[in-house]
Amino acid sequence: QVQLVESGGGLVQAGGSLRLSCAASGRLFITDAMGWFRQAPGKEREFVAAITWSGRSLYDIDSVKGRFTISRDNAKNTVYLQMNSLKPEDTAVYYCASKLGAGSTHVADYDSWGQGTQVTVSS
Numbered sequence: 001q002v003q004l005v006e007s008g009g010g011l012v013q014a015g016g017s018l019r020l021s022c023a024a025s026g027r028l029f030i031t032d033a034m035g036w037f038r039q040a041p042g043k044e045r046e047f048v049a050a051i052t053w054s055g056r057s058l059y060d061i062d063s064v065k066g067r068f069t070i071s072r073d074n075a076k077n078t079v080y081l082q083m084n085s086l087k088p089e090d091t092a093v094y095y096c097a098s099k100l101g102a103g104s105t106h107v108a109d110y111d112s113w114g115q116g117t118q119v120t121v122s123s
Helices: none
Strands: 002-007 010-013 018-026 032-039 046-051 057-059 068-073 078-083 092-100 117-122
Touching (some): 018 092
Antiparallel strands (some): 018 078, 032 046
16 A cells, blocks of 8 residues: 655635645555545545546546646655635545556545545635
8 A cells, every 4th residue: 555645735715726745655656546536524525636657637527627737746756736726616625545557536446545635715
């Protein structure tokens, strides 16, 4: 498994930006696909974005495409989520996750999870 630690969450006004980071250790990072998920109070955890070891990215088109960008730095064992034009409905705990092989939009496909970082967007 991989140990994951998220950072960068906080309180921001609508229209603002945040950059989340996820530092990985343990299993060889470069072989993993990395994903970002989020969970709002009373809702299920949902897919936000994922990126393969080679940099191919997936996004949840409806909610974040065009506003969020996922990237990774394999030399630093870190994956990022740049979030722009934030909306109150983006408020949630954001989780980083990893899996071997290809990226996936499914929670159950990921075998390692971070503790989460809170993002709150005020209107």
